[in-house]
Amino acid sequence: MxxxxxxxxxxxxxxxxxxxxxxxxxxxxxxxxxxxxxxxxxxxxxxxxxxxxxxxxxxxxxxxxxxxxRPAAVSMCRALQQEPLEEEQGRMKAWLLFPFDPDNGTEVWRVCLEAGCVHSSQAHAPGTREYILMESGNLTMTLGSHAETLSRQDALQFGADTAHQYATANGCSFYNVITYQ
Structure with a gap:
């Protein structure tokens, strides 16, 4: 199907x-x-x-x-032509821009969080890394007991093999590059 x-x-x-x-x-x-x-x-x-x-x-x-x-063979994705994945009662939307590439172990997402959205993510597989590239708004990333607030054009990388949380007071959008070992 x-x-x-x-x-x-x-x-x-x-x-x-x-x-x-x-x-x-x-x-x-x-x-x-x-x-x-x-x-x-x-x-x-x-x-x-x-x-x-x-x-x-x-x-x-x-x-x-x-x-x-998405199947791994997909090499092009038009974000505006796809339905986003939704979480947090629709306040978090994520578009898969570049699906997993087995040659480099990477996938790329565009994520939009509405005002007040908090999304907790479980630890990913060992060795997984995330790179957050801010597009607009402010995002507070909590990694264990450490929190970083990012603004437009800020970037953050972290080991995603521990639980982490994305939160925004006024809404934001960012790109999320995920690499797998």
């Missing part, structure tokens, strides 16, 4: 990964922390996973997030 743009839905890709690795739904549930019934619904296309659920799947299966949202 594909979306209107012809791209496979996350459930189709999840089933492909599970089949390639000869994993049961129960095994994937244990690896990812996503319940077996939810995994089944995602695979059938009867439930659309949130960004948080996609991160759990990607982290547990040790694949880039973009592997579950």
């Amino acid at each position: 594909s979306d209107p743009g012809g791209q496979p839905q996350p459930g189709v890709i999840l089933r492909q990964i599970r089949t390639e690795r000869n994993l049961s739904l129960e095994q994937v549930a244990v690896m990812t922390g996503v319940s077996r019934p939810m995994l089944s619904q995602i695979e059938r296309g009867s439930s659309t996973p949130t960004v948080t659920t996609l991160w759990k799947l990607a982290s547990g299966l040790k694949v880039p997030l973009s592997r579950l949202t």
Whole structure:
């Protein structure tokens, strides 16, 4: 099953990964922390996973997030022609600009947070790094007990293999480059 743009839905890709690795739904549930019934619904296309659920799947299966949202062969993406992934009751929107590139282990996102949005992210796979490149507004990144506030044109890089949080008081937009080992 594909979306209107012809791209496979996350459930189709999840089933492909599970089949390639000869994993049961129960095994994937244990690896990812996503319940077996939810995994089944995602695979059938009867439930659309949130960004948080996609991160759990990607982290547990040790694949880039973009592997579950776009096939790795995609080399061009027109952000205005795609629906963003939404989280935090629609106050966080993320567009996949460049899907995972297996040659350099990188994917690129554009993220917009509405005023008052706070998004907590679980630790990603060991060795994962994030690069935040501010476009507009202010963003407070909390990394463990350390917080950094970024403004327009600021940049930050950090090890994303620990829990981290994105927060904005008045709204912001930024580019997020994620590299995987």
